[in-house]
Amino acid sequence: MRKEKIIEMEKEYMMHTYARLPLILKKGKGMYVWDTDGKKYLDMVAGIAVLSLGHSHQEIVSAISEQVSAIVHTSNLYYTEPQVVLAKILSDISLGGKVFFANSGAEANEAAFKIARKYARKMLGSEEARRKEKPSYVVISAMNSFHGRTLATLAATGQPEKQKMFEPMPAGFKTVAFNDAGALESAIDKETCAVILEAIQGEGGVIPADKEYLRNVRALCDRNDLLFILDEVQTGVARTGSYFAFESYGIKPDMITLAKGLGGGFPIGAVVASKKVSDILVPGDHGTTFGGSPIVCRAALAVLRTIEKEDLLENARIQGSYLMDRLFELEQRHTIIKKIRGLGLMIGIVLGEDVAGELLKTCMGQGAIINKTSENVIRLLPPLIIGKDHVDEFVDIFDRSLTMIQRNKGKV
Ligand SMILES: Cc1ncc(COP(=O)(O)O)c(C=O)c1O
Incomplete structure (x- = not known):
């Protein structure tokens, strides 16, 4: 089905309880999801703290497949x-x-x-x-x-x-x-x-x-x-x-x-x-x-x-604090970041302006999915399997996206 058709059908046949983003997801594996155009995104939301093991982890796939047959x-x-x-x-x-x-x-x-x-x-x-x-x-x-x-x-x-x-x-x-x-x-x-x-x-x-x-x-x-x-x-x-x-x-x-x-x-x-x-x-x-x-x-x-x-408790602690540290580095360079708070892999980034929606879309364009709880708070809830490379990949995208929205406002 074409992307436009899916959006049109949602409008016609579904109650509008969600302000959806124009993103139609088709596939997920590990830390990544792909849309219907084949574009790949780093998933820093995990279905809102749901996909603890990321997408289609083999342990879940095997357990479920076995149980469905039983x-x-x-x-x-x-x-x-x-x-x-x-x-x-x-x-x-x-x-x-x-x-x-x-x-x-x-x-x-x-x-x-x-x-x-x-x-x-x-x-x-x-x-x-x-x-x-x-x-x-x-x-x-x-x-x-x-x-x-x-x-x-x-x-x-x-x-x-x-x-x-x-x-x-x-x-x-x-x-x-x-x-x-x-x-x-x-x-x-x-x-x-x-x-x-x-x-x-x-x-x-x-x-x-x-x-x-x-x-x-x-x-x-x-x-x-x-x-x-x-x-x-x-x-x-x-x-x-x-x-x-x-x-x-x-x-x-x-x-x-x-x-x-x-x-x-x-x-x-x-x-x-x-x-x-x-x-x-x-x-x-x-x-x-x-x-x-x-x-x-x-x-x-x-x-x-x-x-x-996979020692994911330790991973959540290590990668969570590494992600926080990398975000603190960004805070030094992007004055729009006012505060970073949270614990482990549950992180909130408070912005000095109401641009969370714009930032979310810009990050999406750059290949990462993030979440907002309001117009000035970004929330990150990545899968617990996140690695150091994923954190670095995300921070690069976030850095770039912050620069882009600041530049659009003529502030950089
Ligand atoms: C702290 C907390 N309690 C309860 C809920 C409701 O959970 P559900 O959407 O599965 O009903 C949520 C959902 O976001 C939540 O964050």
């Missing part, structure tokens, strides 16, 4: 081996409790909210919670956060402009300033059951939480008997150089939610709980038809095994 879907009425093996590994490398499999990040967060509400309800039976007249149900989140697009996760998302057209939001959510433990403390009352945060706000512009802040949040949750949910949908699965971002903060949340990078391109979501909240849900409380199908679990197992086999 059995594709069973429903959750029966057991499958990939599901339990994946649950064990996730538990072992994180909070030591049990796992619920969903299909996406939003669904993982929805499940975590239900666990938090039911936990609070069960707590009513306890001595400590007896003074409360009704079960607590409010989840407190942070301003500028992102937790998904379903109604409950949208209500938890601290971005009023995304909520406006869909109001009223479901009850039971409250938003406070990020990186401000005092604001959280003031907002906690007897209706609060949980706090949900991102360790690094991703969609919000790659803004890391302060170490002290997350420690204070943990202490506040302990003191008030609240569950601490850490949304690791974007930061999880080696993205920041450790399996989960909470490891860098020296805290343990009560639940983490995962999705994106876990399936290496296959749709999976997961709540991993600590022992304390592992047995809150019982049959009939929650479920999903597709969650944790053998196919997606095999993909996730291939991701986790390859992270170990």
